[in-house]
Amino acid sequence: MAHTHTHDHHHHGHGHSHGPAAHPAQTAHWSILRMPVPARLLAALAVSAGLWGVVWLAMR
Numbered sequence: 001m002a003h004t005h006t007h008d009h010h011h012h013g014h015g016h017s018h019g020p021a022a023h024p025a026q027t028a029h030w031s032i033l034r035m036p037v038p039a040r041l042l043a044a045l046a047v048s049a050g051l052w053g054v055v056w057l058a059m060r
Helices: 037-059
Strands: none
Touching: none
16 A cells, blocks of 8 residues: 655745845955964964853852
């Protein structure tokens, strides 16, 4: 006894109806991916130190 199951994939008003051209990519003024590796490591250490500072203040 075979059972066939079909789906109709019609979208009725869900989400956006315009294409990706309506949202052009913006140029990033600053990107961590464009930084050299030592600068990335320093930035990561600075963010980590800042987050640990928040944790330290919260635990006081």
